[in-house]
Amino acid sequence: MYLAYxxxxxxxxxxxxxxxxWSYRFPGSGWLTCLYRMANESGIxxxxxxxxxxxxxxxxxxxxxxxxxxxxxxxxxxxxxxxGAIAFLITCGEAPLYAPSFYDNINRIAKxxxxxxxxxxxxxxPHAPESRRNLQFRFPSFYSEDMQNISAWESRKSIVxxxxxxxxxxxxxxxxxxxxxxxxxxxxxxxxxxxSAIYKKSLALSLHDRRLEAIxxxxxxxxxxxxxxxxxxxxxxxxxxxxxxKNRINDYYLGLCQNKLETISEYQFSICFENMIWPGxxxxxxxxxxxxxxxxxxxxxxxxxxxxxxxxxxDMRKFSSFEKVEEYMNLMTKDEALVMINAGRDYxxxxxxxxxxxxxxxxxxxxxxxxx
Numbered sequence: 001m002y003l004a005y006x007x008x009x010x011x012x013x014x015x016x017x018x019x020x021x022w023s024y025r026f027p028g029s030g031w032l033t034c035l036y037r038m039a040n041e042s043g044i045x046x047x048x049x050x051x052x053x054x055x056x057x058x059x060x061x062x063x064x065x066x067x068x069x070x071x072x073x074x075x076x077x078x079x080x081x082x083x084g085a086i087a088f089l090i091t092c093g094e095a096p097l098y099a100p101s102f103y104d105n106i107n108r109i110a111k112x113x114x115x116x117x118x119x120x121x122x123x124x125x126p127h128a129p130e131s132r133r134n135l136q137f138r139f140p141s142f143y144s145e146d147m148q149n150i151s152a153w154e155s156r157k158s159i160v161x162x163x164x165x166x167x168x169x170x171x172x173x174x175x176x177x178x179x180x181x182x183x184x185x186x187x188x189x190x191x192x193x194x195x196s197a198i199y200k201k202s203l204a205l206s207l208h209d210r211r212l213e214a215i216x217x218x219x220x221x222x223x224x225x226x227x228x229x230x231x232x233x234x235x236x237x238x239x240x241x242x243x244x245x246k247n248r249i250n251d252y253y254l255g256l257c258q259n260k261l262e263t264i265s266e267y268q269f270s271i272c273f274e275n276m277i278w279p280g281x282x283x284x285x286x287x288x289x290x291x292x293x294x295x296x297x298x299x300x301x302x303x304x305x306x307x308x309x310x311x312x313x314x315d316m317r318k319f320s321s322f323e324k325v326e327e328y329m330n331l332m333t334k335d336e337a338l339v340m341i342n343a344g345r346d347y348x349x350x351x352x353x354x355x356x357x358x359x360x361x362x363x364x365x366x367x368x369x370x371x372x
Contacts, residue, residue: 002066003039003369004085005032006049006077028093028284031140034362042366049076056083067369072102073109081112088369092118093139097168097206097276100192100199115368120280120301136307138355140362141284142291147348148265150293150341153334158223160267160294161215162257165230165237166275170203173238182236205277207299212241214271214297217322219248225267227257265292268337269314269329274300282307287356289313290344295337297325307352312344 039046047055049068053076055061063084070077070090081087090113096103110116114133121134170193173186192199218224231253234242257263264270270292272285282301286308289296299316301307319325347353354360 001044001369002052002055002061003035003044003046003069003088003365004049004052004066004080005035005046005069005071006074006080007071008074008076009071028139028141030143030358031361031365034143034358035365038359038362039366042370044366044369049074049080052080052085053083056080056085067372069365070113072099073105086372087112087114088372089113089115089117089365091116091137093137095119095202095274095276095278095281096198097202100196100202103198104196114372118280119282120278120303136280138352138361139283139287140356140358140360141287142261142357144357144359146261146291148261148292150338151265153268153337156266156268156294157225158267159218159269159271159297159329160225160227160264161211161218161271162227162260162264163211163271163273164228165233167208167212167236167238167241168203168206168275169208169238170200173240185236202276202278207273207276210299211271211273212237212245214273214322215249216244217326218271219245219252221326224252226253227255227260227263229256260288261292264288264294267294270294270296272296272298272300272313273316276300277302279303280307284356286313287348290348293341293345295340296344308347309343312340312347314340 036046052061052066056063056066063080064086066080066085067088068077068080068085069088072090072092072094090110092099092102092106094102102109106116106118106121115135116133117135118137121137168189189203193203215224215226219226226249230236231249234246237245270289272289274281274283274285277300280301280303282304285300286296286298286304290308290312296313297316298304298313304313304315314325314328316325319328348356355364
């Protein structure tokens with residue numbers, strides 16, 4: 001059996017992700033490194049899609065022996081399927097806000113695949129054919145050896161946010177720094193709103209403003225550590241937001257985060273707001289908190305309590321203001337905090353929790369392939 005991973009992104013071609021250290025540069029991709037190794041141990045060959053096409057063209061392999069793992073609408077995957085390869089697994093690690101074309105056309109793209117693996121597919125694609133199983137995407141985000149020791153609660157700093165400065169809204173706005181790129185970004189967004197109903201809906205469900213509100217509040221409380229790209233550049237944000245944040249953030253922006261897990265393990269709480277509200281859309285943000293041993297302030301998947309234990313996170317929907325959240329945080333005792341932290345750790349040891357590790361995610365794909 002041959003497994004061919006098909007993505008149109010150059011970083012996933014020519015089998016580059018065999019190197020574990022290289023995969024650290026691309027968060028979320030470590031499962032591919034594990035897939036190469038673990039599949040080989042099971043007698044299964046894994047290659048990138050371009051290599052599979054070369055081997056079929058040279059008549060080294062038969063197309064019908066190749067199982068295609070396709071990332072969204074990959075042209076390489078489509079070429080393999082046209083040659084007669086097996087449509088095994090269609091995947092999408094993005095929310096509709098960033099992959100609207102795929103979500104607009106998913107039934108056409110995925111109709112022949114045996115399995116679909118993405119955010120909320122079982123809820124958003126209720127009419128999928130019986131031949132396809134829609135699986136909940138348990139976002140892979142860590143190697144098992146990455147688990148952090150739980151540091152002393154009393155010695156930690158208060159609250160952290162690790163995120164890039166991204167901003168999307170359905171309204172046109174004047175950016176704080178006018179540039180050709182900032183204009184093109186907005187024109188692109190307007191264009192997508194005109195031709196994609198799901199993109200327009202996604203913008204209405206965006207949590208980017210809520211994230212900025214959290215930054216503003218905790219910076220004003222002198223308790224936030226802010227990491228990530230773009231917080232020293234302001235062409236992404238409207239003038240109104242820049243005026244509210246720019247001068248205040250400078251004292252709390254700590255630059256890029258070299259090791260996210262080590263960094264957030266030094267804080268008691270971590271702001272974990274997804275990019276948007278969407279069924280099943282639970283990314284690495286909350287899982288990283290479990291691995292690091294910090295408490296997540298979560299906002300995102302409306303069905304989050306069906307995905308992870310409700311005892312493992314602070315649900316932002318239950319609070320009417322950031323003042324109420326801060327009051328709850330300040331009243332939390334060390335023992336209460338450890339109960340919440342251990343609930344997240346315990347989840348990672350369950351069947352579903354292990355799927356968030358690169359090793360567990362890769363093993364699940366191998367099991368699915370051998371079951372076909």
